[in-house]
Amino acid sequence: MARWPLAPVLAHRCGGALAPENTLAGLAAAAALGCGGVEFDVMLSGSGSPVLIHDETLERTTDGRGCVPETSDDRLRQLDAGRWFGEQFAGERIPMLDETARRCIALGLSANLEIKPSPGTDEVTGRVVANAAWSLWASADVPPLLSSFSVEALSAAAKAAPGLQRGLLVEQLPAGWLERCSSVGAVALHADARYLSHDAVLEVRGSGLRLAAYTVNDPVRARELFGWGVDCVITDRPDLVRAPDS
Template sequence: MFRLVKKVAVFTLMLALVGISPFSEWSANKTLAESQSTFENVAHRGASGYAPENTIASFDKAVTMKATSFELDVQRTKDGRLVIMHDTTVDRTTNGKGSVKNLTLKQIRELDAGSWFDKSFAGEKVPTLEETLNRYRNKPIRILIELKKPELYPGIEKEVAQMVTKTGLTRDPNKVVVQSFNAPSVKKYNQLQPIVKTGVLVSLTEYASGVSDNKLTEWKAFADYINPNYKLVNSSLVKRIHNLKMKTLPYTLPDKKSATKIRSTGVDGIISNYPEFGK
């Protein structure tokens, strides 16, 4: 036994002298396996259960809570600036009124986007896409950009692609995912910037009867993710998505019980207002 141990020690020393670690392959494989098995924990509109949605406060909270990603919604102002807002009007989440596309950036930046959630967030501003991408490009978190109602904003795919390039996020193809309920818009984005991963969002209303294999195959041509309403998700759908070499992140998980149940179907992650649900 002593001779065997001695031989292993000598062999290990010889490998080390020539710069080879006998454990390097194991370590690399272990790291790869860990990265492949990482469950994606996406903070919906930031950690919007704890801070006003689609604001810097919400995105910062997602980082603090160690979400793997946060999701945001992008639209375009009257003067052609890309801002973060879910609804097509500012009425619900600010103290203003009107459609995003009919307001200038200056008008939108003057609004209070925090008080509606809690007075402690009074004065929170509607962020631009540019400032958001710049703020988090070197943070340990991925950004899911949803093209919100792109049919209202012709050419927004190109503008978002240009902003992703301008802020340096194309250097890491895993840093950004661009998604939308509008599949043709996702296809257009993929053609413009194929290095960036894309996803198709699947609504419960439109696909209440389920998602066909033909539709999944159609989306496979330009999407890396299929992200359905969580009520559409079962093991069969997940398997069909995985068979086409795509991933799936269902939205928006309302509680821990639902999140735990959906995990058992084999999904690659979840999108939720509460980042702790994905841990």
């Protein structure tokens, strides 16, 4: 069985609830807490570049309007992605993947990149993100792990960068989950913690896959999941949720 390649606790969307999501400020917050790793979302801009953002639209987390895949890099760099969260974060920008990689490596943060294709771009997003990640983390001690809900995106990522490990994202365990993981060469299943039972954890781990649980904000629940055999929890509260040996 392949070992879990990242830190056992990952800050959700860079810094969880402690900083504006998917920003460099979030990376700084996670590192300051001694959190060993982060999870963040990567989508393609209108210029075809991998950028950190969760929504296909800009309104919720920036002062811009419109769709990310229709917005150029130059325009994205002009947007404020921090003020919505708090005045102290005013001026925070949407990061490009290249600057995010440099910051993760400098801070010693392992990274889970969630590939977030906009509609109809699964294959190209998986390929571009995987190629970029392979190059950007080439010198890192711990390569990133690529995850996605999209089997097509993960399949493209596997072809583009077979040396990077992959995880399939699901909510509840679907029928045929093991076959779906096998089809993309996934080493891990990433599942919604709300639907995980002890038996489900044992079933996944017994299949030879690693298991990450999202989004776990209760330290008691995190300890229970680790006790059942979950390899990793993704949390909005890296200030509260700790690895079992911390």
